[in-house]
Amino acid sequence: MTKAVVAAVKPCLVELVAGRTYFWCACGRSSKQPYCDGSHKGTGIEPLAFKAEENGDALLCACKRTRGGPWCDGSHNALSDSYGEPMDAATDAETVTFVETPEGARAQLDSDCFVLRPGSGKQFGRLRMQQTIGPGDGAKHISQFAGQLEAGTSPVLRFAGSDAALFIVSGTGKIEIGARSFDLAAHSGAYVRASEAFRLIADSGQPFVFNISVCPLGPMPEILDDMPAGFDTSVPIRIVPLDPAKRSAMADRFYQVLVDGEHHGTQVTQFIGHIPLSRAAHHHHLYEETLLVLSGDGIMWTDRTKAALKAGDVIFLPRKQSHSVECTSPEGMLLVGVFYPSMSPAINY
Numbered sequence: 001m002t003k004a005v006v007a008a009v010k011p012c013l014v015e016l017v018a019g020r021t022y023f024w025c026a027c028g029r030s031s032k033q034p035y036c037d038g039s040h041k042g043t044g045i046e047p048l049a050f051k052a053e054e055n056g057d058a059l060l061c062a063c064k065r066t067r068g069g070p071w072c073d074g075s076h077n078a079l080s081d082s083y084g085e086p087m088d089a090a091t092d093a094e095t096v097t098f099v100e101t102p103e104g105a106r107a108q109l110d111s112d113c114f115v116l117r118p119g120s121g122k123q124f125g126r127l128r129m130q131q132t133i134g135p136g137d138g139a140k141h142i143s144q145f146a147g148q149l150e151a152g153t154s155p156v157l158r159f160a161g162s163d164a165a166l167f168i169v170s171g172t173g174k175i176e177i178g179a180r181s182f183d184l185a186a187h188s189g190a191y192v193r194a195s196e197a198f199r200l201i202a203d204s205g206q207p208f209v210f211n212i213s214v215c216p217l218g219p220m221p222e223i224l225d226d227m228p229a230g231f232d233t234s235v236p237i238r239i240v241p242l243d244p245a246k247r248s249a250m251a252d253r254f255y256q257v258l259v260d261g262e263h264h265g266t267q268v269t270q271f272i273g274h275i276p277l278s279r280a281a282h283h284h285h286l287y288e289e290t291l292l293v294l295s296g297d298g299i300m301w302t303d304r305t306k307a308a309l310k311a312g313d314v315i316f317l318p319r320k321q322s323h324s325v326e327c328t329s330p331e332g333m334l335l336v337g338v339f340y341p342s343m344s345p346a347i348n349y
């Protein structure tokens, strides 16, 4: 049997009709990518027939290296040493300046895409919190909150009916979820189920600086007088620390998934990723995404606009937004990303 050839190094965006059967080209020789045109004859490779379960957009593999045909699983990123060449078309993008708003300094890019430098937020005892992304920003699935807890214990918080993915930017301590307690270190992800409440304890004498992503999206959390005992034992692992052994390479970048549907049964994926000194090609995702810059400087590009990036900035990207994050720091840029629906961070087009 001959080997499948690479038809393209990015997947094909198609619109599927529920109940219709499609024949995905597995050999890579079809001129009607991603579908079969009969060119596989004599190769020993057969097309893959599949029936669409629902109407809507899908990314079908065109590199023919996916492990889960017909769908793109991000394997195309391993075919190149870099995350694509910059697009000339975007070099004339207008620089957007930051404007002061009640939420902080904000740069509005194309469509609903924006970069926010959060303000100081509201005080709840030792806790200070601010909503950085919500429905008023064009988000349809994810709300996000920036917080800081001075040494001590936060109030009990609950995002009723929504899953919460926390990321600890700095500090160490604990999170209590119902009657359970877990240690938390900087750059760990933590997951709280929709039915649960939680509180944070900064016990090292240093403040906890953190970020909370909530799905489905909603307002600031309820503050409860007492901790409800409920803890969903069907998801026992709630803390995922940074672990170089769990990194996945993606061309010249890497990422580690912290929270996702596969391990936590949630609809969002939270990951930490590293971008080297580089500017990637513009690309899109089928998901709604938020990014938090942990370290490094750079530029956020959309097709017609661009804005400066620095540590602490929050980025919102609507579904299908054309974009590129450029890193201008020699040491690279570290980011935390959260997106809906849950899938691999490597899937792009």
Ligand code: FES
Pocket (backbone or CB within 6 Å): 008, 009, 010, 011, 012, 060, 061, 062, 063, 064, 065, 066, 071, 072, 073, 074, 075, 076, 077
């Ligand atoms: S195009 Fe083949 S895995 Fe993405």
